[in-house]
Amino acid sequence: MAKDNQKKPANQPHQQNAKSKQLDQYRKDHKNSTLTTNQGMPVSNTADSLKAGERGPTLMEDFHFREKMMHFDNERIPERVVHARGFGVHGYFQVYEPQTELTSAKFLQDPSVKTPVFTRFSTVVGQKGSDDTVRDVRGFATKFYTEDGNYDLVSNNMPVFFFHDAMKFPDFVHSIKPEPHNEMPQATAAHDTLWDFVVSNPESAHMMMWLMSDRAIPRSFRMMEGFGVNTFRFVNAEGKGRFVKFHWKPLLGAHSLVWDESEKLRGADPDFLRRDLWDAINNGDYPEFELGVQILEEEDEFAFDFDILDPTKLWPEEQVPVKKIGKMTLNQNQDNFFAETEQVAFHPGHVVPGIDFSNDPMLQGRLFSYLDTQLLRLGGPNFAEIPINRPIVPVKNNQREGFHRMSIDKGAVSYSANSMRGNSPEPDPENGFKHHAEKVEGRKTRKRSDSFNDHYSQATLFWNSMSFPEQQHIIKAFHFEVGKVKDKTIRQRVVDMFNNVDGQLASQIAMGIGVNPPENPGGSGETTSSPALSQENTIKSATTRKVAILIENGFDLKDVDQVTTELGSAGLQYDIISKHQGMITSADGKQIEANKSYAISNSVMYDAIYIPGGKQSTDQLMSHNDAKTFVNDAFVHAKTIGAANSAVDLLMISEIKQITLADKNTPNTVATDMGIVSIRDSRDLSAFSHEFITNIAQHRHWARENKDGKMSG
Structure with a gap:
């Protein structure tokens, strides 16, 4: 068996466009092998400051020391008030067919065009250093670098929100953040001030049901839906507008952790979700999401028993079907977390011709808040010139100054209208953005429509x-x-x-x-x-799932080789886990490498467990508390467990007697019961492997949940 058990990356699709070339050039520019100061001067020594004698005081003239320390002292920027903990990846989007009837947005017209994207996944409540697997809403923000400028689709993994009007946003965030008198608790809704807000604002009931559900603890960013939450508009070339809600549908389906898993992962690997995404892309398992839209004709605005502009309501898919119009593939990890993920600036007001706003009261407030936040966080109005935020199209306007200006514009003219430059740059009445011509009338009031009640x-x-x-x-x-x-x-x-x-x-x-x-x-x-x-009712697939294989010296090599070959063919990943990392010897004297030990792995990091045969290996596993805990946790968390030949004896010592295991009197027969797959006295594990993978695809076997699988010994 090959020692390298990881799937090799497939060839990444070539993105022949300006943004891709721009990013490639950016990376090349930062691979200079000679260390320099910020002014480009070569540095001879960056380990010792300039001193008066080897044991003397540091000299003020040491400009390299002062520059290096000054930069270090100012490296932190204000973290986001919400969505502080995030992780970003690059990819591309392709529309399936022209959406001319719905919208004039150019990136939704040509199926042959790969529009570059950068997507940032995040938690909402916790600080930048909090954990990945807390119970929380997840952000799902995507920047499309289109030929008409940047378009930001700012989504969450839940389709509704806590309140109707953005006026309540500061109050809500204050309530769910750590309480101000003691800065506790961190990254959780489990405290008095949040629930005091909830019971004082009954419109939050729907969102709290989502937050208490499994949706709040996703198994992976790759297995998480995204929802635009707010109601937007599509506008076509003729000026016809339609209401639209956006959806991201993961091709791996939407799956979650269980609560006990999420709590244990916070200790075992607080970076679990970001590591999962990073590893998947490095393995060539590129996450894919279909972009779906729900469309409502303007004349049907009042055809439902809820207000379609109410952000605490969803549009049931059975009443308003989701039309899948394209696919996003995330195929490239970031090169520098700060330069890309930390400095990326999303804003729901970053739209392109063909996409417009509705009167959704929460959306209207977000249009102010996001921009205002970026001005403080990124140090001024020129954040769009940071490489990760820069459009692929030329930027031409009369803005010249402000903090961190990077463009050098020539000439005396910086105003409009002008004659000195022939009024250039000038608006484009034909192709420029036009707001939807919606008739608006009413008295000024601080009231909400009764349709929101x-x-x-x-x-x-x-x-x-x-x-x-x-x-x-x-x-x-x-x-x-x-x-x-x-x-x-x-x-x-x-x-x-x-x-x-x-x-x-x-x-x-x-x-x-x-x-x-x-x-x-x-x-x-x-x-x-x-x-x-x-x-x-989501998609069920075993692809990219991760299996823990437990072995010790004396394992059966054929039991390992046959099953791992089938796992690899089905697109699953696996780790070989033993008491100690390093080479493990099989019963016939061959060696393979255990790339993980129990000290650095945990059952909660895997989707399934497989235990190959080999009497010596099985006997050792039965005597290891770590191995029994590994299996026990997988049992309690309703995951698939597979055992072949003598390894079935390990499962026999479980205190759960209701599980039907393979019988010695029926060799070569696969037994499956509530996600426990076993076989005895068989040299051909093809049928076993197929059944094992089929059960992994089910994600969980809930009939087994809440049963005590504690093992004796």
Whole structure:
């Protein structure tokens, strides 16, 4: 068996466009082998400061020391107020067919054009140094470098938001951030101020259902949906406008961690999601997302029992189908985290002709807030000149000054209109951006339309749409998050509030947090469901999943070779794990390398476990507490476990007796029960491998959840 068990990267598609060449040149420019100062002067020594004698004081004339230290002292920039912890990757987007009828946006017309993109995934609440797997909303922001300028699609992995109007954004963020008197807790909603905000703002009920669901702890950025949240407009060349909501649909499906996994990962690998994305791209497993749109004709604006401009509401896909119009492929990791991921500036107001805004009240506020934030964070108005933010098309305007100006514009004219340059640059009435000609009238008022006042029906729709395991996870999330609230009055108000969503849900929440169940179980009266909201109905695929293979000396080499060959052919990754890293000897004297040990790996880092045969190896595994804990955690987390030949004995010592395992009296027969796949006395593991991979594709085997798989010994 080859020692290198990682899939080799496929050839990356060539992006023959200006942005790609610009980025390539940028990288080449920063590969000079000679160290210089910021002024380009070659440096002879960067380890010792200039001193008066070998043990004397440092001299003020040491300009290299002063420049190096000055830069170091000023390297930190203000972190984002929200979405501070992020990770970015490059890729490209291609439309499937011309969308001329819907929009005049040029990047949505030619299927042969690969539009460069940069996508940043993020958590919302935590600081830059917080953990990847916390319960939180995830950001999913994409910058398209189009021939009409940059377009930013700023999305989240949940389709709704906490409130209607951006006026509440500062209050909400203040409530969910660490409490100001003690700066605790970090990166979590499990505290008093957040839940006080929730019960005081019932419009947040729907979003809180999403936040308590498995969607808040994604298995991977690669397995996470994205939603534009706000309502935008498509406008075609004839000026006809339509309302649109944007969706990203991962080709690997939408999958999540379980809560115990996410908590253990925070200790085992706080960078789990970003590492997963980095490794996948390096392995050639390029994440792919289809861009979908929900389209509403303007004449149907009031055809629903909810307001389509309400950001706390979604458009059910069964009523407004998602049309998939193109695909994004993420195929290149960043070269420098700060220069790219940290300095990238997204803004929902960065649109191109053919895409316009609606009167969504939260969107209107975001158009101000994002720009205002970049001015402080990136040091002034010229942040668009930073390479990662720079468009691929020429920028021509009359802006000349400000902090960190990089362009050098020639000539005396910096105003419009002018005659000295023939009024150049001048507007393009034909091809320039035109706002949709929407008729607007009304009195000035600080009021909200009554059509926004139903706060609970869609929260109930979400609850009705969940599978039984998903509902149980929501209840447990409430127990943890609200159980952390110290003020018992707030806990009681949470129960009373969610009684408006579903009476049984409210009663089960109350049972776990020490307050009274509702006297009169209620609900919103909503009886329908939306299958599209449940992750049980997502794409199921084993591709790119990661398998832990547990072995010790004396393992059966054929058991390893056959299964790993099948795993590789099916596009899965795997690690060989043993008590110690290094070479492990098989029963027939051959060696392979264990690239991980139990000290640096953990069951929560993998999607499945495989244990090959070999009596000596099995006996050692049965005596290792680390190995038994590894298997036990995978069992409790409802993951697929496979065992071949003598390795079935390891599973036999489990205290779970309901699982049907391969029997010695039926050799060469694959047994499968609740995601446990086993076979005995077989030299041909083809059928076993196929069944094992099929079970991995299911993601989890929920019938096994909450069972105690503790092993004896």
